[in-house]
Amino acid sequence: MADTRLIHGRYRLLELIGRGGMGEVWAARDDSLGRRVAVKCLKPMGLQHDQASARVLRERFRREARVAAALQHRGVTVVHDFGEFEGVLYLVMELLDGRNLSQLLQDGKGHPLPVPDVLDIAEQLSSALAYTHQQGIVHRDLKPANIMRLPDGTVKILDFGIARLGADIGFTSRLTGTGIAMGTPHYMSPEQIGGAPVDHRSDLYSLGCVLYELATGAPPFDLDDAWAILVGHRDTAPEPLCARRPELPAFFEEIVLDLLAKEPGSRPQDARELVRRLAAGRGLVKGPVVPAALAPQPVRSRGLPSWARGMTTGHKATGSTPPDPAPPDPDGSLTGAWTTALPPAPPAPDRPPPPPPELLAELDDRHREGLGLGQAGRWAEAGEVHRAVAAERAQVLGPDHPDTLSSQYEVAFALSRTGREADALREFGLVAQARARTLGPDDPGALDARQETAYVLGRLGRHFEAHQVYASVLAARERVMGADHPATLRCRHNLAFNLGRLGRLEDAYRMARDVATDRARVLGAGHPDTLVSRSEVAYVLGQLGRWVEALQLYREVASARATVLGADHPDTLATRYEVGIALGRLGRSAEALELYRVLVGDRTRVDGPEDPETLRARHGLGVNLGRLARWEEALAEARDVCALRERVLGPDHPDTLVSRREIAVGLGWLGRWTQALTVYRQVADARERVLGTAHPDALASRNDEAHCLERLGRGAEAAALYRRVAALRQQSGSRGR
Incomplete structure (x- = not known):
């Protein structure tokens, strides 16, 4: 995009004025109207790899950008146009001449803004939020870097609708190890941190954090560890503003602390209430300002965890100056990187220095x-x-x-x-x-x-x-994230899978079918997760003996995955394996054998000859050689695959044991029952050692052993082993109930 210089023959990029986690911002000229504009070029991750997801996400971009363009308020940046050019999504906005609040604070080297400025900014932000919330729009990433102050004193909020796009399209893809999206941690509401649904009251909490910083010079939880900050938002009462800046008006402190309530229901219910309270408070302030004297709020939740205890406030809260002040934010007009880098605080004498x-x-x-x-x-x-x-x-x-x-x-x-x-x-x-x-x-x-x-x-x-x-x-995911959240749908998919393993095949089929339908509605018919659920539907159909339907569905999924993901994608190749399973179950082993020969070649080319999935395809080939009564070839293939799996995966890996069992099957069909008995026992012993004596696979292996004993004429031993297996199954069933 940067090298193109001209977008759709209309927007001429002139100068890069910002770069951040969401893309780039350019000063540009609208050649059609002869005016200067700002063009934000957004580069969502992964769109080039997943065409179906790209279609869904581009539609979400258009929807969100259309909403942002409809906002008309002096406190909201105007969006003139939006679209896509050469794979890059872009927004055309008014070009603002001013400084964002983060830059203003940095200009003051950590000192707070003058009280009249703080109150004026608070009123303007409250008015803008009152308007946007009335339109049903939540910002989701309100912070100083997203708020501009123009030379005439006008305050404008940037990027309305774009923070939501960040979640949908992947601009803000950096996650913590626990899967929490790390926004700017100083300004996240407790419900954002917990992954719960957010509404306009989350914006009000973020506004409280912004006003706290403007008034005191530091955010409410200015700790040295991003995770300690998040836990502070969730569990710790903020220090009263008067403790940091006694000259602040009492009414203002009360408003800010109300905004910082942990529970959304305890905050002001809308921004219009803030506008009224601020106006009323400013009318009451005459002569010297009376300091506030509010006691700290009680903490209703547990304290900080062990790894966050002992954290101190940062340099802005204490008034101390860091050794190397951070340079001004180069991408002030952008939503910045998700995780804010915090300057290290000097180690306290009573605790070890940070790593x-x-x-x-x-x-x-x-x-x-x-x-x-x-x-x-x-x-x-x-x-x-x-x-x-x-x-x-x-x-x-x-x-x-x-x-x-x-x-x-x-x-x-x-x-x-x-x-x-x-x-x-x-x-x-x-x-x-x-x-x-x-x-x-x-x-x-x-x-x-x-x-x-x-x-x-x-x-x-x-x-x-x-x-x-x-x-x-x-239940927890539905309560916290909602029924249509991808993580909720993934859990329902897993539950359907497990129902099948419990033998509740009809229940499993219905749930898998419903999840596939919901995923198609939420994510799109060609989304990889939707295709995973359709594949599970096919699997359960096979378990129900409906192999003709299963084969048809597997083929549809394989075709869709080849189109969406590519012919060589692991999921596409895996579905082709399942097509072979269905062909074999339908007695069409010659077709299955030919399918597996081609699949082995493709797997070898893509993944290598010793990759576990290549060996899985070879296993399928060997099984169908056996079904065609080509037992010498089948035995040779099983031995070769078993040896490779043992080296690559380990001797007790489930796939290795499956191949070892296939060796025993081949030996039995060739009449070599003594050798088969030895191998069956090896498999049974390993499965009991790894999985436990009552595991279904371990019990199936003991049944194999008993069958082999029968074929050797050792009926009494076989009967005793069958009785032992039956007793273990009964005990396991009783525990399950």
């Missing part, structure tokens, strides 16, 4: 390295990296710090991907408990960890317990 920034940066780099290893399928290596980083983060940040818990979460994830479900279950449980303790039980990160706990319970065959956890998490 060196270089060490934290190194740990961040190593954490990203672990994520990259996981994305490459190298889960064992990824787990080792995350384990080491988690230990170091626990030492320098504390065991309950979000970054520490983020690393522990990744350790658990790697364990679950390497077949160590029992270990993963323990780790996910610890992370869920710590996040609930420090951030609250409905924190998105705590819910994520609990949801992964349910997934691992399912992998362990404990589907009834998994169902209970999924149901609990779903």
Whole structure:
């Protein structure tokens, strides 16, 4: 966009005047009308990779930009035009000549603005918010950098509607380890921090934070750790303004503290009330200003967690000057980066100094390295990296710090991907408990960890317990995020999956079908999540024996994924594997065999010959060789795949054990029952060791062993083993009920 210089033959870009997390702002000339304008070029992440998502998000952009363009108030920046050019979304706005409030505060080197200016700005902002809230528009990212003051004293709010686009399109994609979107933490409302739905009262809270900073020189929770700031918003009463600046009017302090109430219902109910209170208060102020004398509000929630205790206020609150003042914000007219960098406070004599920034940066780099290893399928290596980083983060940040818990979460994830479900279950449980303790039980990160706990319970065959956890998490997500939130829909999808594993196939089918319908409505018919749910519908249809319908649906999903994601995308290739499963179940093994031969070639080309998914495709090929009674070839393929899986995934990985069982199947069909018995027992012993004696897969393996004993003429041993399996199944069923 920057090199094009001319947008649609009309807007001529002249000078870059700002750059930030949402894109760039240019001073430009509207050649059609001969006026100077500002053009904001927005670069949403990922649109070029996901065409279906891009269509949905572009439509949201047009809708939000149209709403922003309809706003007409002297306190709101005018939007003249919007559109898309060469893949970049853009907004054309009035070009403002002034300074944003963040720059004004920096100009004063941390000193507050004069009281008359603070009161004037408060009235103008309240008036602008009263108008926009009446239109049903919530800003969502009100902060000093988003508020301009012009030379004549006019105050204008920037980026109405654009903060919402940030959530929809991905400008503000940086997330914490727990999944909370890190806005500008100094100005986030408690409900934003908790991931709850927000309304106009969240803007009022942010306004309170802005006015607090204008009046005192520092935000209400100016701590040295972004997470301590967030917890301060949620749990800690702000210090009264008079303690920092005694000359402030009492009525103004009362208004600001009302705005900073933790519960939305305790704040002023609309900005019109603020306009009236400010006007009335300014009319009462005559002669010397009487200092306020308000006591601190009681804290109704628990205090700061261990990793945030002992934090001190920053230099602006104490009046001390930092060694290196931050330069003026270069992108004042932009919504800035999500996470504000805070200058380090000098260490207090009674606590250890904060960890060196270089060490934290190194740990961040190593954490990203672990994520990259996981994305490459190298889960064992990824787990080792995350384990080491988690230990170091626990030492320098504390065991309950979000970054520490983020690393522990990744350790658990790697364990679950390497077949160590029992270990993963323990780790996910610890992370869920710590996040609930420090951030609250409905924190998105705590819910994520609990949801992964349910997934691992399912992998362990404990589907009834998994169902209970999924149901609990779903209720929390619906309460906090709403029924149509993508995370809520994902939890419903998982619950449908687990219903199928409980044998409640009709319930699973109905729920999966409903989730697919809701995802199509909310996200679009071609969205990857919608296609995941349609694939689950196909799976349950197969479990119900409706393989003709399953095959048709799998083929539709495969075609849609090839169009939306590309022919070589992992999801597309995975659906082709499922098409082969359906063909085999329908007795069309020759077609399935040919499909798997082509799929093995594509997987080898895309992922390499030893990738787990390449080996899965080879496994499917071997199974269909057996179905075609080509048992010598099938046995050779199973042995080769088993050896590779053992080396790549480990001897006890579920996929390795599936291949080892396939060796036993081949040996049995070739009449080599003694050898088959040895292999079946190896599989059963491994599954009991990893999954437990009552796991369905372990019981199925013991049944295989009993069948083999029958074929060897050892009927008494076979009968005893069948009875043992039946008793374990009965006990497991009783516990499930």
